[in-house]
Amino acid sequence: MNGATRETDGLNGAGLATGAGVRPVFPFAALIGQTPLQQALLLAVIDPGLGGVLISGPRGTAKTTAARALAELLPEGQFVNLPLGASEDRLIGTLDIETVLRDGSVRFSPGLLAKAHRGVLYVDEVNLLPDALVDALLDAAASGVNTVERDGVSHSHDASFVLIGTMNPEEGELRPQLIDRFGLMVELQNAFEPQVRQAIVKARLGFDHDPAGFRAAYAQQQASYVQRIHAARAALPLLGFDDAVHAQVSALCIDAAVDGLRADLVMLRAARALAAFEQADAVTVRHVERVADAVLLHRRRQHDSPDADRRRQEGEPRPPGAADSASNDPVATTTTSTDTDWGYLPPEPTATVPVKGVIPLDAKKR
Structure with missing residues (x-):
């Protein structure tokens, strides 16, 4: 690792690094008090098909810091930022129709999805992003392929990336039809434990004062994360699910009254990714229970009363x-x-x- 993450902010057409270019990144291993978030991000890296991670929390809870730190653990370390004002063509790319009509060849101008391939696509304040952009990036994140169709010409390219969206609930909720498309969700809270708060501040001050020295202290742990991620990706196809795991997933999803079966599929894949990361021989019920909160947090619904559920299932009329x-x-x-x-x-x-x-008045005669 070179100690830096290439960043694209979506504003320059060439996709080059902006600002001062390369800059040091806070180490992923140095994050404090973010264990659930770190687990969710690692699972999304191991299996990008999970659909990404939605991070909800107030300002100043290291949401962006964690996303940048994660990108450094990936092969290319590409960190691409999707601004709220980006156009759909800037996100998915566009076809040069003049070239198609002139000589019959397809010239594709890549968008941010192409630049984020094998990296991290970060969306700050995703709850404020237009529906069209959210639909496009979530579809690409789920399928791993971006398809651009324009005037009868179609072009596809690989777009396997880790989607990370952050939001502050005080600024508005994410639309219900979109929130389920994120595979995992983590809700961050402000740190009110004095020891934890002090440790976070000291770590940040130490990094700002001497980035190189601070990073050197975590170099071994960072390298260990990279090795474990590569090993986990290779082990994914070798892990299956027994009946006990399926039964536990179904029970948890039914108890949470989720809509559809997406939660079941995501929970199974997340449990498998966790087992692969921990180099386990098989996926167990314990793995399922450890990922259940992140899968169900944004999908959980309230049940009706037990009597109402029974009457609805059995088709009974309402009591007289x-x-x-x-x-x-x-x-x-x-x-x-x-x-x-x-x-x-x-x-x-x-x-x-x-x-x-x-x-x-007298009635009118007809």
Whole structure:
């Protein structure tokens, strides 16, 4: 490793490093108090098909630092930043139609997905990214292939990268139709333990004061991470899942009331990646339990009451009087109205005043 990570910010057409160029990176092994995040990032590196990692947390919790540090452990160490204002062509690339029409050859101008191949594609404030860009990058992250079609001309290229998206919940939530596409999610919290907080600050000050010396202290651990990642990638195809593992995954996903089967598939792949990283002979239930939180955190839903679940599964009608009791209960009426007509208030009874002196009109003859 050369102690630096090449960075593309998506603003220069040639994809060259910006600013001062090469700059030292905070070591991944030196991260403090980020064990769940480190595990999730390593699993995404070992198996990019997991769909990436969504990191939620307040400002100043080392989200960007962890993403940059991870890129250094990859073969090329390419760190590509997707800005919020990027166009779709800048992300996926574009075809030169004039060249196609002139001499019949396809000239492809690569986008950020091509530059992030075998590296890290980082999206800060992914909850503010336009839907079209999120759809494109998540599809490429899941398939490992980017396909550009324009005016009947199609071009595809490999786009295997680790997708890392960060967000601050105070600035808005990620849209429900997109959040499930991230394989893993980690929720960071502010450090309120004095010892942990002091250790983080001392490490950052030490790195800023002497980057080379600070990195040298973690060189052996960094090299160990690289070796274990390569070994884990090679071991992935050799690991399978027994019935006990499948049963545990199904039980956890059903208990979390997740939609669809994506959570089951991601949990199995994450457990396999963890087993491969730890050089285990087989995937066990314990591996499943250790990755379950990251898989289910953004997919978990609330169950209905046990009686409601049973009636729905067995097709039984509602108990007699259930509708009447609900309509007579102001709390139940409010809840029902809120569930069905979001934003509307339940009707309220008002007094009626009879009107005197009204002369009735004769009915019209037909």
